[in-house]
Amino acid sequence: MPILHDLELNRRDLMVGGGTLAALTAVPAVVQAQPSPAGAPALTKVSLTVNGQSHDLEIDIRTTLLDALRERLHLTGSKKGCDHGQCGACTVLIDGRRVNSCLTLAIMNEGMEITTIEGLGTPENLHPMQEAFIKHDGYQCGYCTPGQICSGVAVLGEIKAGIPSHVTPDLTQPVTLSDAEIRERMSGNICRCGAYSNIVEAMTEVAGRQG
């Protein structure tokens, strides 16, 4: 039911006030009905490479990467929590690095390799981090989980690459994995259900398997 889908989106986003972009992109008529005081919203063509697939879209320039992924490409794994870079629910990998997709414009990410939770694994072929989250009960409501998993995968990569953190004892020595390192590095991913200790266990297991 695509029409109902768009209408629901429109209503919800107008009500919360912060997500009018999605409404604008989903229902272009709104653009004409409510011109911005700063000038007419500009549309642009953008080409995004997401999970290995290229997509050509026409979007309002203001569209964040998160809104493009969710509302245009219907990759709804990445979640909108705070929409201000504070909660980490929107975390995706861009050229292998974790990023808050709510704080970057879609158009700024042309030519980049974007990986969302949908690109990490599938229900039939889970990523090891997804498997470990299930095994260790690394979630409760699940809303923050895609962001936690994307971040978790990147964190292990960062430790392997020797990138230090706030809790790394000696900047001149190689970085070693520890609970403290994982906790510090995951502080940009908030879990309201408090699954933190199980997330640490899941990540520790995956790190161990990777050696």
Add this chain to the structure above:
Amino acid sequence: MRAFTYERATSPVQAAAAAAANPDAKFIAGGTNLLDLMKLEIETPAHLIDVNGLGLDTIEATSEGGLRIGALVRNTDLAADERVRRDYGVLSRAILAGASGQLRNRATTAGNLLQRTRCPYFYDTAQPCNKRQPGSGCSAIGGFSRQLGIVGTSEACIATNPSDMAVAMRVLDATVETVKPDATTRRIPVAEFHRLPGDTPQIETVLERGEFITAVTLPAPVGGKHLYRKVRDRASYAFALVSVAAVIQQDGTGRIAVGGVAHKPWRVEAAESELPRGAKVAAERLLAGATPTHENAFKVPLVERTLGSVLDEARS
């Protein structure tokens, strides 16, 4: 978010000229602060100049024995650079104490220097704020001011600079390199880069219209122990109540700068001559003339104690 137009810069001078030609234009690099503020309509640029394609993302040795850090070097890469970790540890430590991994992956060196205050009244568009809306008044004075400035403040503004990185840059005597729309360049000591609020708190740096940061340079390493101690309400991912960046030599002399207390990284060179006499004397000199509010008066003893802890660690 207000509507805007968008272009990709082709060179630093072109970016500067484009910004000078449009008074409502803003540069965008990482976007982690600007987009947040645009969503809240605190920043309302009519035009964005995306500078991400300009390179400027390498860290190179200078002929003076220091480092030139490109404006677009991401915070993660700057903190992880082996030369920075070895010779300018206070800078790595300061960066790693700020934000989250996701934000540091995108935030840039120049953008970090330009980030806006986190004063709650700057963020609340329903409240007067001289920084957001010049002449409207300061809600923070007499309001919720626990996080805010205690020194160098004015009757118009008591906001703080939120950057950790800038505090380390200040203690390292970094220099900001820029290019202007007419292609001339200049070098601004970071000490002079940020302004005190005075009666124009909306003007935060000495950058001129269109002027574009190309790099930040560090002088040759000065040795010593490099420490950054940040005191905050939670152990990670929070802005500083007080932070101390320090480079302390074996004989007890050294340099200190403090974050979380002023509109700019706070360093008073005269206070550094007191360092061998201990934290109390040095902190008193550092915060001379402080005018804390009832809510943030705790920052005065907190600076002294944090400095004391840093000096103890330097001696150990």
